[in-house]
Amino acid sequence: MLVKLIDYLRDRLKTVIRLCYVVLGLLVVYDVTFVDKHAAHTVMEHLPGFWSVFGFIACVLIIILSKWYGHVKWFGGNFRIMSPEDYYDN
Amino acid sequence: MTTDFIHPGFVLIFGALLLPFIMGPLRKPYLMIVPILAFACVLRMQDGIYGVVHFMDWQLTFGRVDNLSQVFGYIMTLMCIIGSMYGLHVKDPKEHMAAWMYVGGSLGVIYCADYITLFIFWELMAFSSVFLVWFRKRKQSLPTGFRYLLVHTAGGLILLAGFVLRYKATGALDFNLLDVDHPTLYTYLIMVGFILNAAVPPFHAWLPDAYGEATVSGAVFMCAFTTKTAVYALARGLAGLDILILLGVIMALYGVVYAVLENDARRLLAYHIISQVGYMVAGVGIGTQMAINGACAHAFAHILYKGLLFMGCGSVLYMTGKSKFSELGGLYKKMPWAFVFTLIGGLSISAFPLFSGFVSKSMIVYAGFEEHLYWAAFLLTLASAGTFLHTGLKVPYFIWFGKNNCSKETWEKAADPPWNMNVAMAVASFLCIFIGSYTPYLYKMLPYQHEAADYALHVYSSYHVSESLQILLFTALGFFLLIKKLTPEPTISIDMDWFYRMGGRGFFWLARKPIQAFDTWFGEVYRTVGLYPLMTTAKFWSWFDWHGIDGVVDGLARTVRSMGTRLRTVQSGRLQYNIYYAVTIVAVLIVAYVFG
Numbered sequence: 001m002l003v004k005l006i007d008y009l010r011d012r013l014k015t016v017i018r019l020c021y022v023v024l025g026l027l028v029v030y031d032v033t034f035v036d037k038h039a040a041h042t043v044m045e046h047l048p049g050f051w052s053v054f055g056f057i058a059c060v061l062i063i064i065l066s067k068w069y070g071h072v073k074w075f076g077g078n079f080r081i082m083s084p085e086d087y088y089d090n
Numbered sequence: 091m092t093t094d095f096i097h098p099g100f101v102l103i104f105g106a107l108l109l110p111f112i113m114g115p116l117r118k119p120y121l122m123i124v125p126i127l128a129f130a131c132v133l134r135m136q137d138g139i140y141g142v143v144h145f146m147d148w149q150l151t152f153g154r155v156d157n158l159s160q161v162f163g164y165i166m167t168l169m170c171i172i173g174s175m176y177g178l179h180v181k182d183p184k185e186h187m188a189a190w191m192y193v194g195g196s197l198g199v200i201y202c203a204d205y206i207t208l209f210i211f212w213e214l215m216a217f218s219s220v221f222l223v224w225f226r227k228r229k230q231s232l233p234t235g236f237r238y239l240l241v242h243t244a245g246g247l248i249l250l251a252g253f254v255l256r257y258k259a260t261g262a263l264d265f266n267l268l269d270v271d272h273p274t275l276y277t278y279l280i281m282v283g284f285i286l287n288a289a290v291p292p293f294h295a296w297l298p299d300a301y302g303e304a305t306v307s308g309a310v311f312m313c314a315f316t317t318k319t320a321v322y323a324l325a326r327g328l329a330g331l332d333i334l335i336l337l338g339v340i341m342a343l344y345g346v347v348y349a350v351l352e353n354d355a356r357r358l359l360a361y362h363i364i365s366q367v368g369y370m371v372a373g374v375g376i377g378t379q380m381a382i383n384g385a386c387a388h389a390f391a392h393i394l395y396k397g398l399l400f401m402g403c404g405s406v407l408y409m410t411g412k413s414k415f416s417e418l419g420g421l422y423k424k425m426p427w428a429f430v431f432t433l434i435g436g437l438s439i440s441a442f443p444l445f446s447g448f449v450s451k452s453m454i455v456y457a458g459f460e461e462h463l464y465w466a467a468f469l470l471t472l473a474s475a476g477t478f479l480h481t482g483l484k485v486p487y488f489i490w491f492g493k494n495n496c497s498k499e500t501w502e503k504a505a506d507p508p509w510n511m512n513v514a515m516a517v518a519s520f521l522c523i524f525i526g527s528y529t530p531y532l533y534k535m536l537p538y539q540h541e542a543a544d545y546a547l548h549v550y551s552s553y554h555v556s557e558s559l560q561i562l563l564f565t566a567l568g569f570f571l572l573i574k575k576l577t578p579e580p581t582i583s584i585d586m587d588w589f590y591r592m593g594g595r596g597f598f599w600l601a602r603k604p605i606q607a608f609d610t611w612f613g614e615v616y617r618t619v620g621l622y623p624l625m626t627t628a629k630f631w632s633w634f635d636w637h638g639i640d641g642v643v644d645g646l647a648r649t650v651r652s653m654g655t656r657l658r659t660v661q662s663g664r665l666q667y668n669i670y671y672a673v674t675i676v677a678v679l680i681v682a683y684v685f686g
Contacts, residue, residue: 002426031556039553041459055561058475059568066350082581
């Protein structure tokens with residue numbers, strides 16, 4: 001049953017994706033119109049959709065900076081953080 | 091000890107010692123009854139001081155029951171039930187014994203009230219949990235276990251040095267809040283001992299190293315106890331120590347970065363423990379009642395959802411023999427229930443509304459904002475986007491969806507795991523959702539009731555729900571837009587263990603060449619001076635001692651030694667021993683210096 005449900009959704013992937021975008025949009029609309037921002041701690045949190053932008057930028061930054069950190073050649077040589085699996089065997 | 095208090099740790103330790111004698115159809119019921127008994131002991135405890143023993147000049151206290159120890163005792167014995175259920179199919183009694191001894195060690199630390207008792211149980215934890223790595227029985231399990239033991243022994247000795255110095259300075263051995271406003275050398279030594287077990291960088295590399303290599307059910311135990319016992323010790327002894335805020339935030343982000351790079355599902359989860367424990371360490375550093383509540387609540391929730399995640403990924407490893415993303419994928423057709431349970435763990439750790447992380451993690455961030463530590467609060471929020479990115483999205487996506495990298499053999503082996511694993515995961519899943527949806531269950535257990543009641547009014551406010559959903563769903567958007575960048579790569583990530591893995595080789599060379607040359611030279615000099623007569627007499631007495639006296643007393647020692655020799659032959663180098671002896675000598679010198 002569970003597998004059928006997942007397959008059902010995968011067969012309609014485009015619709016699911018569109019639906020997700022609609023949810024994201026509605027979430028921002030909800031934030032701008034309904035949410036009581038008294039609980040905010042700083043001024044910038046009052047900007048419309050602040051946490052949406054924060055979440056998106058956080059995600060992109062984490063991926064790009066981490067991958068850079070893993071792939072860049074350190075100390076001018078061949079040393080990378082992401083090394084072959086047999087690194088310690090040699 | 092009075093009848094009100096039966097130490098749950100001793101229940102598990104005695105239970106473990108009796109385990110090999112319980113055989114046949116009685117074994118499985120016994121594996122469930124002992125942890126349930128330990129849990130019952132915790133439930134019926136009343137606040138107070140129990141189990142006070144006078145030993146030489148010292149007063150040892152085994153049972154201090156208060157709000158702080160109870161919340162940890164409760165969740166640890168509960169997790170022991172779930173973990174034992176998950177490992178019910180394991181036939182080898184030794185693995186259960188090691189696990190129960192290990193939990194017994196944790197509970198010993200939780201309920202003790204002096205540093206000597208703490209130290210004994212602290213070491214019991216390290217020396218019993220290492221077997222959960224060795225029992226994996228792969229070629230690399232043995233050296234991994236030795237590295238784990240090496241690091242923990244060193245950490246234990248730093249802790250020992252810390253509290254012995256404190257004893258020298260103040261004459262006190264009680265395990266209570268230290269004077270964190272005026273830290274001295276011993277405060278920092280005790281701190282290093284604790285944070286090594288909490289896996290704070292740069293003392294963290296033992297964690298992914300060992301947990302990635304542990305047995306399937308061993309990892310479920312390991313992920314719950316060592317780091318959270320350390321969080322308890324920090325909360326008890328060092329609450330409000332400012333440097334912990336910085337260290338906690340660094341941990342939270344460090345774990346996230348390495349989780350992006352990691353290709354092995356269980357090592358990814360291990361890196362994410364570092365990130366999650368970072369929140370707790372930061373909470374302890376903030377030190378307000380709200381923050382300590384948050385650290386306890388987060389430890390409670392974390393033990394369950396991290397256990398659940400290790401159970402989910404462990405069941406994939408158990409069924410297919412694989413745990414690397416580059417060898418898995420598309421498994422939802424074969425292991426749908428394992429997927430659902432892991433997803434629940436992922437949503438809980440990511441702090442989705444109605445899941446457990448939502449009601450615990452935010453309490454620490456909230457305490458940060460309350461204290462106007464904006465940098466810490468914002469960076470911890472940023473790390474929580476990373477949490478969802480890896481554990482909520484990357485783990486389920488690349489195991490159960492994504493590109494199918496399974497070999498034909500892996501694909502054929504994949505199926506939902508045995509019933510006991512499913513039941514354990516279902517129980518943990520239920521608790522994750524229950525804690526998130528019904529806040530009084532967890533909040534009523536927290537040490538500071540007034541703050542907990544205050545926060546209960548805030549946690550499901552429209553602002554908090556909207557903030558969390560925005561961060562999480564837009565993180566998901568980022569994930570799917572950049573998914574190509576996250577394609578698993580078959581690599582390992584170099585971490586701080588490089589220093590004792592590669593640096594150790596340098597030490598080995600040093601030991602082999604110059605020191606050995608000196609040793610040979612010295613040996614020659616010794617012989618030529620003409621000590622043969624003395625040596626001959628000594629040899630006789632040595633023979634008599636060995637065969638006459640020790641033969642009676644030390645038969646056991648000889649057995650242990652022969653076991654050690656057998657283990658040693660499997661080892662490629664004796665580096666660990668060298669360092670171990672060196673560290674031990676240092677410890678003896680410190681003690682001699684202080685008491686001398």
